[in-house]
Each structure stands twice: as structure tokens, then as C-alpha cells.
Amino acid sequence: MFAPGPALLESSARRHLQQLNIEFGEPALAAAATLPALSAQLDQHAAAVRDILEFGVEDSARIPLSVLLDGYVRGLLDHFAEADGIVAGPPRSWPEADWLQLRLAAICQYAAVEPTAAA
Template sequence: MYEGSAVPGRLSASRELLRLLIDEVGTPGAAAMRRMPRLLAEVDQHAAEVRDALGDGRTAPSTVALAGYTEGLIHAAEEAGWEFPASIDWAVRDWRVVRLLAICLLASDGREL
């Protein structure tokens, strides 16, 4: 059974995008959250906003919805002149990076990153 109405190719591409995001943002971000309680609180707030935007506000959105949201966020940010950072300074973080980290946590569905 496919997730929602996603066709196999779209679901596979969505999973791949989220895996890459977890590698680039989620794994280092999870380590930073363990050291920085304020970052954890920010990520929690962003995760709630993404859940609200993509669903009922209580459950994690589907893989395809999260990937689509991620693509839209990055595309809009790049059109506004933002560039994905070569390295992330978690002490001086851009809100977009925090939002991407929140997406990683939602994509992992509570599993350790």
C-alpha cells in the first residue's frame, strides 16, 4: 500500500530527499539540540507549525507532504536570496535551518536521528 495517494516514484523521491536532509541537517542538529535547550524549544515550535500547516496539528504529516513542504521552503528561500549554509553554526542559526531541522524530526517520526 502506498502512503496516501503517492505513486511509488514520488514516495521514493520524497524519502530520498528527507534522508539527505537528515544527513545534512538532522543528525548534526540533533547533537546540537542535546547541548542547547533553547534550540530544542525552537525546533519544537517549528515542528508544531509544520504539523499545523500540513495536517491536523497533532500527528506527523506524510513523507510526501513533508518532502513537498521542504522543497517549497527551500525554493522560496533561494528565490529570496538565501543560500543553504555550507556549515551550520547552531549558535547563530537562521530560522530556515531550524525549520528544516524540525522537518527532520517529523520525518524521523520520533526515532533517534
Template structure:
């Protein structure tokens, strides 16, 4: 039964990395931007609905694994639909598309907000 344990550990590592990139910065910015806080709440509610209504309750898969799989799907979609990469001199610091300051978070796109919301939903399952 080591397989499921390794899958869950891998999911926890992945979601913790995503939380550092998306979740924590979004929450910090949301503390200063009520509109961002509301948008994150709406995205988090949608993510919870996906898990509640889109997954068989008898599946037995830990929520952190489901959330990580959803986040990976979002990242795959983002890679498929991303515009041509910028040159190194034009690239902002950090992961592509992730705002680097509070003002940037006020203009974050759907994908970035959804990834941040996945991290918010996963946080209770990481302790």
C-alpha cells in the same frame, strides 16, 4: 499505480538527504543546547500544524511526500532570497547556511531551523 510509489520513494530519498544535512546535526546540537531544543520543538509544531490544518485530510498523499514538498518550497525560497554567493575561499564546509558546529546551531536562522524541524517531523515516516 507505480507512479505514487516512485514519488514516495523519491520523497524518502530527498528527506533522508536533508536529514543528514539539517536534521541529525540539529538534533545533536539540541541535545547540548536547551534553547535550540525548544526552538526545534516550536518549529516542528508549526510544521505539524501546516500539515494538519493546511491539507485536506482526504488527500491520501503520504506525509513524507507532503513534508518533502514543503522542504523543497523552503529551499526554493532560500535560493531566491540568498545573498550573492561567497567565493570558494570564503565558503564554509557543507551546504550553505548550515551550521558546522554546536555554537553555530545556537545562532541558526529561521530557515535552517525550519528545515531541521521538517526532518524531525519526517523521521517517524521513514521506517
């Protein structure tokens, strides 16, 4: 059985996060530049994600941030797809974004400001 190595996992995670950033992160960041309330919401979501990964994942400091974030994203998407049949897509208007759309955009924001995300 083939088991992907750490480098392959990290590379795959980065690709997935880059795609997510194109769909959610960049448009949300552009909208947040003119919408202070949206900026605050994204900051709150990013802080929540940071806390979840830091305090809720055992040995999280030993796992590359991109892998942690990608695992979290995939878990969210699976949960929403199974529970509600929701397939995430960017909102038509960022001031009307739902919880999942805001969380995905905030994950991109968090990944961009963390020094280990660029490594």
C-alpha cells in the same frame, strides 16, 4: 508523457528527506541534546510544520507524510532562493542557526517521530 506513480514519488521524497537529515537533522539533534533552547526552537518549528500540513493541505491524511514534507521543503527552498538568493546549508554553529536552517532541521525531527514517516 510520463507521470510518476505514487511509489516513485514517495521513494524520491524519502531520499531527499534522508539527505536533508544528514545535513540538518542529525547535527541539529546532536546540538539540541546539550542546548535546551535549541531543542525548544526545533520543537516549535516541528509543531508549526505539523499544523501547516494538517490544516493547510486539503486531504493531507491521504498523502504520505514523506511526500507532504518533501513538497514543503522544496517550496521553502524555492521561495528563499527566489526571494533572497539564499541557498540553504547547515549553520556553522547551531545556536546561531537562522529560521530556514531551524525549519529544515525541525522537518527532519518531525519526519523521524511520525509513525507514517517510517512506513
